[in-house]
Amino acid sequence: MQTEEIRRHTISILVDNEAGVLARVIGLFSGRGYNIESLTVAEVDPREQLSRITIVTSGTLMIIEQIKAQLRRLVPVHKVSDLTIEGPSVSRELALVKVTGTGEKRVESLRIADIFRARVVDSTNESFVFEIVGATDKLDAFVRLMEPLGLMDVSRTGVVAIARGPNPI
Amino acid sequence: MTGAEMVLKALVDQGVEVIFGYPGGAVLPLYDELFKQNRLRHVLVRHEQAAVHAAEGYARSTGKVGVVLVTSGPGATNAVTGLLDAMCDSVPLVCLTGQVPTHLIGNDAFQEADTTGITRPCTKHNYLVKDTNQVARVMHEAFYVARTGRPGPVVIDLPKDVLVGKGTYAGPAKVKHKTYRPQVKGDAKAIEDAVKLMAGAKRPIFYIGGGVVNSGLAASQLLTQFVHTTGFPCTQTLMGLGGFPGSDPQSLGMVGMHGTYEANMAMHGCDVMICIGARFDDRVTGRINAFAPHSKKIHVDIDPSSINKNVAVDVAIVGDVAHVVEDMIKLWKAKQFRADDRALKAWWGQIDKWRARDCLRYGASDKVIKPQYAIQRLYEMTRSRDTYITTEVGQHQMWAAQFIKFEEPGRWMTSGGLGTMGYGLPAAMGVQIAHPDSLVVDIAGEASIQMNIQEMSTLAQYRLPVKVFILNNQYMGMVRQWQELLHGGRYSESYSAALPDFVKLAEAYGAVGLKAEKMDELDGVIEQMIAVDRPVIVDCRVDPAENCFPMIPSGAAHNEMLLGPEDEAEKPISEDGMVLV
Numbered sequence: 001m002q003t004e005e006i007r008r009h010t011i012s013i014l015v016d017n018e019a020g021v022l023a024r025v026i027g028l029f030s031g032r033g034y035n036i037e038s039l040t041v042a043e044v045d046p047r048e049q050l051s052r053i054t055i056v057t058s059g060t061l062m063i064i065e066q067i068k069a070q071l072r073r074l075v076p077v078h079k080v081s082d083l084t085i086e087g088p089s090v091s092r093e094l095a096l097v098k099v100t101g102t103g104e105k106r107v108e109s110l111r112i113a114d115i116f117r118a119r120v121v122d123s124t125n126e127s128f129v130f131e132i133v134g135a136t137d138k139l140d141a142f143v144r145l146m147e148p149l150g151l152m153d154v155s156r157t158g159v160v161a162i163a164r165g166p167n168p169i
Numbered sequence: 170m171t172g173a174e175m176v177l178k179a180l181v182d183q184g185v186e187v188i189f190g191y192p193g194g195a196v197l198p199l200y201d202e203l204f205k206q207n208r209l210r211h212v213l214v215r216h217e218q219a220a221v222h223a224a225e226g227y228a229r230s231t232g233k234v235g236v237v238l239v240t241s242g243p244g245a246t247n248a249v250t251g252l253l254d255a256m257c258d259s260v261p262l263v264c265l266t267g268q269v270p271t272h273l274i275g276n277d278a279f280q281e282a283d284t285t286g287i288t289r290p291c292t293k294h295n296y297l298v299k300d301t302n303q304v305a306r307v308m309h310e311a312f313y314v315a316r317t318g319r320p321g322p323v324v325i326d327l328p329k330d331v332l333v334g335k336g337t338y339a340g341p342a343k344v345k346h347k348t349y350r351p352q353v354k355g356d357a358k359a360i361e362d363a364v365k366l367m368a369g370a371k372r373p374i375f376y377i378g379g380g381v382v383n384s385g386l387a388a389s390q391l392l393t394q395f396v397h398t399t400g401f402p403c404t405q406t407l408m409g410l411g412g413f414p415g416s417d418p419q420s421l422g423m424v425g426m427h428g429t430y431e432a433n434m435a436m437h438g439c440d441v442m443i444c445i446g447a448r449f450d451d452r453v454t455g456r457i458n459a460f461a462p463h464s465k466k467i468h469v470d471i472d473p474s475s476i477n478k479n480v481a482v483d484v485a486i487v488g489d490v491a492h493v494v495e496d497m498i499k500l501w502k503a504k505q506f507r508a509d510d511r512a513l514k515a516w517w518g519q520i521d522k523w524r525a526r527d528c529l530r531y532g533a534s535d536k537v538i539k540p541q542y543a544i545q546r547l548y549e550m551t552r553s554r555d556t557y558i559t560t561e562v563g564q565h566q567m568w569a570a571q572f573i574k575f576e577e578p579g580r581w582m583t584s585g586g587l588g589t590m591g592y593g594l595p596a597a598m599g600v601q602i603a604h605p606d607s608l609v610v611d612i613a614g615e616a617s618i619q620m621n622i623q624e625m626s627t628l629a630q631y632r633l634p635v636k637v638f639i640l641n642n643q644y645m646g647m648v649r650q651w652q653e654l655l656h657g658g659r660y661s662e663s664y665s666a667a668l669p670d671f672v673k674l675a676e677a678y679g680a681v682g683l684k685a686e687k688m689d690e691l692d693g694v695i696e697q698m699i700a701v702d703r704p705v706i707v708d709c710r711v712d713p714a715e716n717c718f719p720m721i722p723s724g725a726a727h728n729e730m731l732l733g734p735e736d737e738a739e740k741p742i743s744e745d746g747m748v749l750v
Contacts, residue, residue: 016347016348019297020285020286020289020297023286023289024289027290031290062481065477066477066478069473069474069478072473072474073472073473074294075293075294075346075349076348078347078348
């Protein structure tokens with residue numbers, strides 16, 4: 001029964017930064033019916049022209065293994081690493097959160113932002129844009145608390161993650 | 170050198186001799202270069218889908234990479250079915266598609282299609298070349314990707330300005346892919362685990378697939394040797410037929426939905442399953458939670474994503490069949506492993522009882538030609554010759570798989586994974602191009618054959634003496650069979666109305682048309698068909714009501730086979746089974 005349990009995994013993929021590589025990865029997920037909970041991508045090695053894709057996905061152990069095997073089958077994929085099971089890792093997400101309001105609500109939003117170590121990156125007389133960095137559940141909690149205080153807009157980067165310790169992916 | 174010159178140079182450097190293609194605006198520079206040379210032979214098909222199937226037939230009967238050349242837009246989209254067919258059956262192909270000039274890409278230009286976008290999920294890899302200096306690298310890399318690891322189709326999309334532009338050529342030796350390195354050698358520890366498991370087996374079975382055929386003649390010879398050394402029974406998938414000699418006493422025939430009773434019962438009852446180059450496809454496993462329930466499973470496959478995909482296995486070995494089996498044999502001998510002879514004797518005793526059911530038997534008739542009988546006669550009359558068989562898709566395909574025994578790999582070309590009607594005729598064309606003096610027979614149905622019938626014209630042009638043997642039952646037989654079993658006999662749109670006169674049709678294409686309607690005409694027609702050194706269509710009129718048995722109905726397990734019409738009423742198909750394909 002253990003294998004039937006659905007778990008969330010963070011998978012890091014090193015790919016050639018060439019046209020269509022992201023479409024290959026996303027197409028694999030949609031075509032085979034796998035979940036994407038979050039996805040980030042950017043070039044990380046300009047000299048070798050490598051990009052790193054971080055995908056948060058969920059599934060049974062058998063599905064997760066299958067996802068990794070399918071990813072490794074793509075020709076421009078260099079390395080696939082399952083950060084959830086291959087030792088400890090750190091993951092971060094950044095969000096920009098726009099809150100509008102005046103009076104006590106405005107002050108309260110600032111107070112909460114302070115507790116969460118969110119920074120104000122834009123402000124008008126009736127609005128703030130907060131920048132917050134942290135794990136996904138921290139961002140979720142912050143956004144939830146802002147809802148009654150005039151939450152207008154949220155933009156999130158999705159998760160980036162890296163293994164702890166001295167070794168590369 | 171221009172891009173077009175480089176493409177042709179690269180093909181020659183890769184040892185290509187034949188291209189299957191169809192010209193159009195975007196590939197005119199390539200066709201102009203083809204015109205100026207005589208090293209590469211171009212075969213002009215009548216539809217781009219047929220070009221791909223012909224290249225598949227060529228590739229599968231030679232072990233070489235098949236090459237296709239089509240134009241942009243509709244040329245490329247017509248090729249898509251063939252590409253996916255090659256993907257599903259792991260056939261190495263390189264397909265060159267024309268593209269509008271780079272400055273027009275994205276502008277909805279005439280005959281523009283997002284070819285790399287469309288073909289991404291139906292190729293092993295694809296390229297859009299935007300710089301003439303990249304042409305040589307991409308060409309050589311594409312051949313490497315297509316033929317190594319688990320083989321598959323690779324598309325190279327070539328914009329017209331890239332073909333016309335000038336650049337520098339590099340030979341194949343200078344090109345190496347940055348990271349793509351398929352694993353061919355199996356892990357030693359896993360191989361040892363596998364061999365130990367085999368030595369302890371009481372009821373073992375080899376279950377072999379297309380991977381054995383793809384790995385090459387050596388793989389099939391090594392595997393045959395290993396099966397003989399161990400004394401284990403061996404069953405083959407549809408794609409694996411010929412990977413182990415079909416008439417060998419240790420062969421149980423085909424496994425799966427229309428496989429033999431003995432093969433499926435042995436799969437169900439085995440305690441150790443040695444799966445070599447097969448992928449636990451739903452047509453093989455039947456109901457997955459009842460699949461070989463008391464067995465330990467060993468899986469050898471070159472594609473890691475095939476392992477633990479449908480069925481969890483106990484020992485996984487990633488590697489090429491020939492390499493892995495060679496290591497298995499060495500270890501078996503070095504450690505002096507022996508099969509458990511007593512247990513094996515009892516197991517064979519059980520298998521012989523299953524064999525005695527004679528599951529392929531059918532109701533004989535002296536009036537109407539039974540389709541099974543027609544295939545049997547065709548087999549008997551061609552088996553001593555240098556014969557290649559292709560098929561379309563449907564009942565005739567399954568009967569061919571059941572009744573023809575293939576003794577070596579590369580003699581059997583059929584669309585397994587995708588099940589593409591219209592595959593057989595163009596595939597036979599490709600086989601005949603590669604083997605001009607051999608007997609090449611496309612076993613067809615009257616419905617399938619009409620999906621690529623235009624290729625009769627290609628046969629005529631190149632004087633290819635392909636024999637099209639149509640089992641004409643005036644139905645899309647497999648559809649009709651399912652409607653009979655699952656949908657209360659409501660034969661919705663499965664009747665082949667308004668059929669052409671195939672004899673006249675053959676003559677119209679400059680081929681020979683023959684017809685067999687009665688039992689006593691059959692042998693004569695087959696004899697004539699073989700004797701004629703021209704393309705032939707045989708219209709063999711067979712019993713329209715015949716169904717293909719044995720059959721594992723959808724959603725059933727291996728030990729719940731329908732053996733014949735008498736079983737249909739007793740074992741109704743479950744509601745769960747009805748929603749499966």
